[in-house]
Structures are given as structure tokens and as C-alpha cells.
Amino acid sequence: xxxxxxxxxxxxxxxxxxxxxxxxxxxxxxxxxxxxxxxxxxxxxxxxxxxxxxxxxxxxxxxxxxxxxxxxxxxxxxxxxxxxxxxxxxxxxxxxxxxxxxxxxxxxxxxxxxxxxxxxxxxxxxxxxxxxxxxxxxxxxxxxxxxxxxxxxxxxxxxxxxxxxxxxxxxxxxxxxx
Ligand SMILES: [Fe+2]
Ligand SMILES: [Fe+2]
Numbered sequence: 656x657x658x659x660x661x662x663x664x665x666x667x668x669x670x671x672x673x674x675x676x677x678x679x680x681x682x683x684x685x686x687x688x689x690x691x692x693x694x695x696x697x698x699x700x701x702x703x704x705x706x707x708x709x710x711x712x713x714x715x716x717x718x719x720x721x722x723x724x725x726x727x728x729x730x731x732x733x734x735x736x737x738x739x740x741x742x743x744x745x746x747x748x749x750x751x752x753x754x755x756x757x758x759x760x761x762x763x764x765x766x767x768x769x770x771x772x773x774x775x776x777x778x779x780x781x782x783x784x785x786x787x788x789x790x791x792x793x794x795x796x797x798x799x800x801x802x803x804x805x806x807x808x809x810x811x812x813x814x815x816x817x818x819x820x821x822x823x824x825x826x827x828x829x830x831x832x833x
Pocket of ligand 2: 675705749752785
């Protein structure tokens with residue numbers, strides 16, 4: 656059985672991951688509306704990744720025989736002043752989630768719940784990548800804030816954010832990964 660305090664915080668984290676997914680969808684549609692399809696595609700993919708993170712956590716609780724209620728979440732931000740603002744928000748979000756993930760691992764360790772601590776290891780590694788990717792994207796959009804088409808060209812040319820394909824070390828996703 657996972658430690659009850661860990662389960663409580665993981666249930667909250669499921670909400671944070673779904674909220675992150677909605678926020679990335681809001682950013683994707685903002686760029687889509689602005690006819691910046693590469694930036695839009697990047698954030699549609701990120702939205703799906705966050706959904707998968709939430710459902711990995713759901714699957715972990717289901718496998719442990721613990722209820723995993725689907726939480727309500729706050730509305731995402733939908734209005735942005737310029738093309739840089741969404742990426743600033745995204746980087747803040749990834750840094751916040753990194754702190755949350757580390758706190759979850761710390762609770763598991765304090766409670767002597769080593770199974771849950773090990774479960775969090777994949778997310779710790781994932782957050783390092785996501786913060787680094789978002790930092791890179793921020794530099795790209797800042798450099799091309801006068802002409803976002805330069806960011807679009809860069810993303811296309813370099814295959815930026817195209818992902819590494821399936822990760823065999825990733826935890827299973829409730830309902831199967833999309
Ligand atoms: Fe996530
Ligand atoms: Fe993320």
C-alpha cells in the first residue's frame with residue numbers, strides 16, 4: 656500500500672498534470688489562431704504528454720488498489736500579450752511541477768514508501784528534460800519576437816520538440832497511451 660500522505664499528494668498532482676494539459680491546449684489554440692502551426696503543434700503534443708502524466712499516476716493508484724478520483728481543475732489562461740508570453744508561462748509551469756514532483760519523492764522517502772519513491776524517479780528525469788526544452792523554446796521565441804515566422808522555420812528545420820519516440824521506461828498509462 657502506498658503511504659496515505661503520498662496518495663493524497665499524488666491525487667493533487669493528478670489535478671496539476673490535467674491543469675498543465677489544459678494550459679498547453681490553450682497555448683496551442685492561441686498559436687493556431689495566430690497561424691503559427693509549428694508552435695501550435697509543439698503545444699498540442701505537450702498537452703497530450705501532460706494528460707499521459709496524469710493517467711500514469713492514475714494507473715499507479717489503480718494498480719495499488721487505491722481510489723483515483725478525477726479532480727476538477729481551474730480554467731487555464733487563454734489570453735496572451737505576445738508570442739513570447741505563453742512560453743514564459745510554460746517555463747514557470749514546468750519549474751513549479753518540478754518542485755511538486757520532488758516534494759512527492761521526498762514524502763515517499765520520509766514515509767519509507769520506497770515503491771512510490773521509485774515510481775517518482777521517471778517523473779524527476781522527465782522534468783529535467785521538460786524544463787530544458789522549454790528554456791530552449793523561450794530563447795527561440797525571444798530571438799524571433801519581431802518575426803515569429805523565424806521561430807516557425809527554426810522549429811521545422813531543427814525538428815525541435817519532435818520527441819524521441821516511445822520511451823520503454825515510461826510508466827503505463829491508464830487506458831493506454833494516446
Ligand atoms: Fe507533467
Ligand atoms: Fe510538463
